[in-house]
Amino acid sequence: MMLIEETAPAAEALPVAALRDHLRLGTGFGIAEDPAETAALAGFLRAAIATIEARTGKVLLVRRFRMQLDDWRDRLGQSLPLAPVLSVEGIEIDDGEGRVTQLPESSWRLVPDSQRPMILPRGVILPHVPRRGFVTLRFTAGFGASWGDVPADLAQAVLMLAARYYEDRSYEGSRAAMPFGVSALIEKWRAVRTLAGRGGRELR
DSSP states (O other), X not given: OEEEEOXXXXXXXXXXXXXXXXXXXXOBTTBOOOHHHHHHXXXXXXXXXXXXXXXXXXXXXXXXXXXXESSOSOTXXXXXXXXXXXXXXXXXXXXXXXXXXXXOGGGEEEEOOSSOOEEEESSSSOOOOOTXXXXXXXXXXXXXSSGGGSOHHHHHHHHHHXXXXXXXXXXXXXXXXXXXXXXXXXXXXXXXXXXXXXXXXXXX
C-alpha cells in the first residue's frame, strides 16, 4: 500500500495563537510578533499534528489523500486507513499496461464510519484488479477545515505535545516519548489498525 498526502493543512488553520497562549509567550503592549518564532511554533504544531494522527488514524484538519493498492484486501469491501472520510473523489484501476479504468460511482459507495470507513460494492463484489495492475483511490478526510472543528481532547493533545517539542528544541528524548497526559487524551480515539491492502500481495 502507498498512502500519499496530496495537500497539507492550511497555515492559517494552525492554532499558533493558542499555542503561544499555552506557552505564556509575551504578546500585546506593542510587542511585535517575531516571524521566526511564529514559523517555529507552526512547525512544532505540524509535528504534533502528524504524531497525533499517526497514533490515532484520525485526520484533524481536512486534506486530500491518494491510496494505491496492489489489490483489494477483500472484494466484499475495502477499509480505508484514515477517518473521518468526508468524500471519495474517484477510484480507478490500472491494468499495469497503461490502460486505466475509472470506476463509475454507481458501482461503489462510501460508508463513512468514524473508526473504519469502507468502500462497499453496490453489486456483489468490487471489480477485479489484474495481477500486474493496481487500484488508486482519491479521498478527502478530516474533522474540518478550521481548528474549531477538531474535537476538544485531540486539540488539547496537540497543544500539549507541541509545547513539549517547543520546550525541548533538540527533540532529543522527547520525539519518541509520548507524555502521559497526551496519551490519556488520545486513547479513546485509537483504533486497531489493519492492513489496507490484501495481505497475500507484496505491499508497495
